[in-house]
Amino acid sequence: LVREISGAAAEFTDTGEGSRALGKAFANRNALLVVDDVWDAGHARAFDVAGEGARLLLTTRDSAVLTAVGATDEPIERLSEEAALALLAEWSGTRAERLPEAASDVARECGYLPLALSVAGARVRDGASWEDVLEALEQGRLEFLDHPYASVFGSLRLSVDALPDDERARYLELAVFPEDVQVPESVVLRLWRQTGGMDAVAARDLLARLKSKALLERGSDGERRFVTLHDLQHDFVRLLVNDLPAVHANLLDALAAELPVTDEAGSAWHLLPPDEPYPWLHLGDHLVSAGRREEFRELLLDPRWLEAKLRAVGMSALLSDFTAFPHDPDLAEVVATLRLCSHVVSKHPEQLSSQLLARLLDTDRETVRGTLSRVAPEGVWLRPLTASLPRERGLIRTLSGHSGSVSAVAITPDGRQALSASWDQTLKLWDLESGAELRTLSGHSGWVWAVAISPDGRQALSASNDQTLKLWDLESGAELRILSGHSGWVNAVAITPDGRQALSASDNLTLKLWELESGAELRTLRGNSGLVSAVAITPDGRQALSASDDRTLKLWDLESGAELRTVSGHSGPVNAVAISPDGRQALSASGDRTLKLWDLESGREIAIFSADALVLCCAVTPDGKTIVAGDALGRLHFLRIEGLPPSNRPGSDSP
Incomplete structure (x- = not known):
């Protein structure tokens, strides 16, 4: 009913939810809602949600239902003898003026109830005499003496008994x-x-x-x-x-x-x-x-x-x-x-x-x-590997030290250290085994939004809303150089597998490719209609995938800077992106509360997972079989990719 009135999809998990939706659908409407044959007061109350301009009409044979919902009782009289005889005439195929006197007795025995009259009239039409019908009705009244509708049952018994056994x-x-x-x-x-x-x-x-x-x-x-x-x-x-x-x-x-x-x-x-x-x-x-x-x-x-x-x-x-x-x-x-x-x-x-x-x-x-x-x-x-949605999993340790929100983190290739980026304008290097803070990298004049670590684990590149990127030496914590050129906040950064170049994404709707040794800007990639929030580079270093608030992902050729493909499908901003180790699939996290797996070659969506909150970040494990995603409620989702054909399966030896 809600779907018919509002035109919107309606799916409810309980009666209360449905009643509330029905009330909204009837708000400010002048309407008559008819609910027929109600036997349960709870069912009646579920529909008693119409606004001032609407009225609810219930039909029932149980007056207690009306009392329970405070309705006004309007009894419906049975058919008059004249109307009952007209109905008998219609069903028996006899003109009303030619009905015999016994027809009046049949109508009375039927209690002037339409169903009983219809069945009795049909029996006459099938060849029974009015007298036989009357006698059968009288016998039925005795058989169903304790039933309030004995006349109807008697009439039904009359016709059913006349049927062949099968x-x-x-x-x-x-x-x-x-x-x-x-x-x-x-x-x-x-x-x-x-x-x-x-x-x-x-x-x-x-x-x-x-x-x-x-x-x-x-x-x-x-x-x-x-x-x-x-x-x-x-x-x-x-x-x-x-x-x-x-x-x-x-x-x-x-x-x-x-x-x-x-x-x-x-x-x-x-x-x-x-x-x-x-x-x-x-x-x-x-x-x-x-x-x-x-x-x-x-x-x-x-x-x-x-x-x-x-x-x-x-x-x-x-x-x-x-x-x-x-x-x-x-x-x-x-x-x-x-x-x-x-x-x-x-x-x-x-x-x-x-x-x-x-x-x-x-x-x-x-x-x-x-x-x-x-x-x-x-x-x-x-396939989720942990119960990430309804219950929290065990916490190993908390790394504390930042004085502002932590916006990004990267782990060194040997898995021993982590580098965090914060709104307090600093980065911190941590020892994962002990949880100890090893050093603080200071130098940005704005929030630090993103960080990437070089393949050899010796350097890190940070991105900030001060419109710059900074290259750091992780051993000493020294700032090596500043990469300037964006005219808006720098939201994301990725380093190519050979460690020679980096790609940054900005609020100014562009991406920039940099040479890390010199800090030179090599080219600018344009095409997004919204801020570019994330970027990932394919394992061969030839292509990059960017994510944007314009709800799309874009695949780029890094050699030429050409846009190769736009991948559409999200209904909200795309917050993060990751590429599988074999470079065949990509993963995107969105404000539409979904995580989507894509085929990079065709741009086709091949799997989806929905969370209870905005999905803010995502990553793929080195074996390409497991996904980790974080949502706005602070939960991590661990998911395994299953069902891919062998030729597309991460870790497959197929060409």
Whole structure:
């Protein structure tokens, strides 16, 4: 309803969230919201969100619902005798003025209720006499004496008893379907093929006959035909059907019979047709009703089912499955995780596996760990190596000493030292083994935004908002030279693999290539429409990739300074970039809260991971298999690249 009113995508994790969204959708609208056939006061309250210009109309046969929400009760009278006789005439195929006196008795016995009148009239049209119908109704009234709608049940019994035994059995099997649900004809046809051996033509003919007897309704949404039962018809078939759990089992067998054959372990329910919502929405109900509750529980611990259902019918429907197990601690942990990541996976179901791992890898629940061990999505994806999203990991040590925010850090090639850059206008060199501060490099007159260390580990280059870069000797801490030329803040810097050149990125929308030995500016790279925030150089030193606030990455030829390609796909500023050791893939971190993996040769996006906050930085390990990314909430995400073809896999020996 929210989607229809607002035109925006709507996905909720609980009723309260949906109610609030509905209230916003109805704000400042003059509208009448009609909610039909309400039996639960909580359901009514969920829709009681209309603004001053809107009104809520509830229909119910339980006045307590109206009292609970403070609604005004407006009773609806039953049909008058004249209107009841007109309806009987229509369904019986008799002109109203030619109805016999017994028709008035039939109308009275039907309680002047439209459904009972329709069924009774259809029975007369099919050849029964008015007197026989009246007698059957009187018998039905006695049979269903304790039911408030005994007249309706009596009328239904009249028509159902007149069906041949096999057709009667098929009709009563409709009790297997939930109340107030439009059941696809295709699902009914599968059930009847399973239970009665009926082909599609015979099944559709039976549905047509049942409709003509007012025993069900058929409709279409433009794409699919469906079958519905009035709630009293549904109550009636539920009352008379034999062995309802067996019918549920038959329906499950009918659905399973059309699943593709697979060598995968476990059930194949995740292979249900993705374009047929009914089985996805109601499979759990049928499993529980068939006495296969444990199978349903196992399904909710199967990552294949979770992702497949998410793709087919959305997060709200997936979360509703878990209500069948309100006190299961394993499922409680899974559903809590789904709620946490719903904002990501509702839009990107392919990220469900990485989200589950990133939030649950350190769980102490053995069953949930078993679930995670079965995570194996198709295609390229980023596998988290730690539970970086929901829980903090162990801290080894904190390096303290800066008097301002720390904006960047680089580690020496031997892994023993680190150099940090700060808004306090200094850099600090640290011993990683002990955490000791070795020296402070001072000289900038503005915040130090970025730092890079030369391949031999002897020198470092820093970038500052004082519009300069400075080259330092790490052994002595001496400033070797200043690189000047940018007319804006210098945001990032990278050194070529041979250590001879450096590339800097600036707020003035440009990059500059420098010769480190002389400090000479070699060329300026232009093309971005926003500040350039990050830069990385390919392992062969021939190309560079820049990231910008204009939401793009650009690939450059360093020899000529030519722009080779623009890579687009982020919806927010790109904050950081890294290139895999083999130079085939690139990684970008963005203010749109995503981390994206790209194929450098084609510029194609090949994998994505969404965090809960802006992704500020990223790096690839030397073996090219693991990614580390940091977000604005201070968390590190460890992800493994999986699913790449061998020719594109980091560390592959393929040419």
